[in-house]
Amino acid sequence: MSNIDFSSLTIEEIDAALEELPKLRKIKVEARRAELLEELQRLGGLPKRMPVRMPPKFRDDKGNTWTGQGTTPIWIRELEEAGGSREQYRIKKKD
Template sequence: MTRDSYTAQKQKIEKEIQKLQKQALALQTKRRGPVVTSILRSMREYDITPDDIASAYNRKTSHVAKKAAAAGAPKRTVPPKYRNPKTGDTWTGRGKAPRWITAAESEGQQRDSFLIKP
């Protein structure tokens, strides 16, 4: 493929993308009108003010922001529950068991024998 044909194809694709974006915007604008009309009709019917909508919207977005902040909060560390006496490796007892536990269990040892005593 020559450079000219690549550039020409790229420009053709970009032009098509712009055309499709304009079509999408026109469709959105066309469909938005009746929705806005319906919302205004409902607001008048139930005496809802723009301030009511703004406060409800802010409550919803602040709730979402709180959830996002909580999700990003650092998780607390869990103390280890099991210790390998040979290597000193530890495991909290959560998630998939480490290889040293599964190997010991396959040899007939009990998991409780690795419990860290308080």
């Protein structure tokens, strides 16, 4: 980085520079991002995203867990068919 002597600038010049610098930075960042994306495409693109592992929301006495997403597991279905509620197995959030 070059050394710029700001001490000789007036307050008005400093204020004007402070107003223009974020705009210049945005232009430079966008240009660099475009360069990097072009390089990534040249190299074969981005890697595929790995699935995010969701924490379980329900756990029974036997240690079975369920995130609350996807197909309802058998142990929850059997519980509800017997008149129970899945809420009794909801994992309590720690404060």
